[in-house]
Amino acid sequence: MTVRKLTRRVTIGDVPIGGGAPVSVQSMTNTATEDAAATLEQIRCLAEAGCQIARVAVPNLKKDHMLRRTLRALSEIVAGSPLPVVADIHFDHSLALVALEAGVQGLRINPGNIGGEERVREVAAAARRKGVPIRVGVNAGSLRRDILEKHGHPTAEAMVESALEEIRVLEESDFHDIKVSVKASSVPLTIAAYRLLSEAVDYPLHVGVSEAGPQWTGTIRSAVGIGALLAEGIGDTIRVSLAGDPVEEVRAGLAILKALELSRRGPDIVACPTCARSRIDVAAIATELERRLAHVKAPLRIAVMGCAVNGPGEAREADLGVAGGKERALLFRAGKPAGWYAKEEIMKVLMEEVEKMASERLEEGGLREGRTGGQG
Numbered sequence: 001m002t003v004r005k006l007t008r009r010v011t012i013g014d015v016p017i018g019g020g021a022p023v024s025v026q027s028m029t030n031t032a033t034e035d036a037a038a039t040l041e042q043i044r045c046l047a048e049a050g051c052q053i054a055r056v057a058v059p060n061l062k063k064d065h066m067l068r069r070t071l072r073a074l075s076e077i078v079a080g081s082p083l084p085v086v087a088d089i090h091f092d093h094s095l096a097l098v099a100l101e102a103g104v105q106g107l108r109i110n111p112g113n114i115g116g117e118e119r120v121r122e123v124a125a126a127a128r129r130k131g132v133p134i135r136v137g138v139n140a141g142s143l144r145r146d147i148l149e150k151h152g153h154p155t156a157e158a159m160v161e162s163a164l165e166e167i168r169v170l171e172e173s174d175f176h177d178i179k180v181s182v183k184a185s186s187v188p189l190t191i192a193a194y195r196l197l198s199e200a201v202d203y204p205l206h207v208g209v210s211e212a213g214p215q216w217t218g219t220i221r222s223a224v225g226i227g228a229l230l231a232e233g234i235g236d237t238i239r240v241s242l243a244g245d246p247v248e249e250v251r252a253g254l255a256i257l258k259a260l261e262l263s264r265r266g267p268d269i270v271a272c273p274t275c276a277r278s279r280i281d282v283a284a285i286a287t288e289l290e291r292r293l294a295h296v297k298a299p300l301r302i303a304v305m306g307c308a309v310n311g312p313g314e315a316r317e318a319d320l321g322v323a324g325g326k327e328r329a330l331l332f333r334a335g336k337p338a339g340w341y342a343k344e345e346i347m348k349v350l351m352e353e354v355e356k357m358a359s360e361r362l363e364e365g366g367l368r369e370g371r372t373g374g375q376g
Helices: 036-049 064-080 093-101 117-130 145-151 156-172 187-200 215-231 246-259 282-292 311-317 343-364
Strands: 010-012 015-017 024-028 053-057 085-089 106-109 134-139 178-183 237-239 267-271 300-305 320-324 328-333 336-342
Touching: 024 246, 036 053, 036 064, 036 246, 053 106, 064 085, 064 093, 085 093, 093 106, 093 117, 106 117, 117 134, 117 156, 134 156, 145 156, 156 178, 156 187, 178 187, 187 215, 215 246, 237 246, 267 282, 282 300, 282 343, 300 311, 300 343, 311 320, 311 328, 320 343, 328 343, 336 343
Parallel strands: 024 053, 024 237, 053 085, 085 106, 106 134, 134 178, 267 300, 300 320
Antiparallel strands: 010 015, 320 328, 328 336
C-alpha cells in the first residue's frame, strides 16, 4: 500500500484522528435520539463490536417541547456513553450550539444546509470555546443550489469546492480543529472527490460511501470505495453506511481495515474457497468459528484449509490453522504441527486453542502490541 498521508491531528473525546493515529471506525445510531435508554444501549453494542466514535442525529424539531426532550436526552447520552459522541446537525445551526452545551465531543455540520457564513462563525466560536472539533460533512445529495447550478450536477469538483468554502469560513474564524468528508453513493465519484480533497488540504479525512445500501451490497460498495482510498494512503477515520443494524457497519469497517492490515483487532479467519479436493467441511467450520469468536479481541490469524495443496502452507503462516487430510486434519499452532485430529474433533480443538492463545496474547499485552494501525 501507499504510505498513509500524514494529516493534522484532531481528537474526538479520547480518540485521536489523523497525525499518524490508527484509522478509527465510526457508526451512527438509528434509535430515536429522545429515547436516551435505547440510544445508550445501541452505543454500548457498537462499543462491544469495536466502534470508537458514535454519531447521533439531532433532528430539526419544530415543537419546542420535543426539542427540549431531545436535548435533555442528548445530555444523558453523552454522560452515559462509553464512546465519544458526535452530534449530527442539519438545517438549524442553533442545534449545534445546544448540542455543545449538552457536552458532545464532536460536531458534524453540512455546508449544503447549515445556513450562511455568520451562522457557521457562531458555531465555530462556540466549538472553539468548548474545544470540540467540527467535521465539514459534504454529501453529493445535499450540495448548495448555487454550487449545483455552477457545476450542473454533483461532481467531485463541486463537492470539494463546497468543503473548501466551509473550511475557509472556519479558518477565517480562527478555527482549525477540523476534519472533512466528501461522500457520495457513487463509488467512482466518492473516490475522485477524496483524491482531490486530499491534495487540497492536510486536515484529517473521514472516509465513507454515503447511502451504500443494504448489508450485502452496501458492504461491497463500501469495501471498494473505502478500501481503494485507504490503499492509496487517504483516510483517517471511516464509516460504513448501511441500511440496517449499525453494529454491522462496525463489523464491516473492521473487516476492511483487517483486509488492508491496518487493524489486527480480533480473529482474522482465512479459508479456502473449497473444491473437489477438500477433505473437511471448510465452509461450515469457518462460518461457525466466525460466529463463536465474535467476542475475542486478541489479534489472531486462523486458517481453515481443505486439502494438502495450499493447506499446510497457509496453516503454517497463521497463528492457528488446520489442513484437511483423508480422514483427519493436521493442526498447526504458531507455525508448527501440533497433532492430527479426527474431523469431528476439529471445531472443539480449534475453539480450545483459540481461547488459550487469546488469553496468552492478552496476558503478554499482545492485543496492544498487535495493533498495526487499527483498533485496540
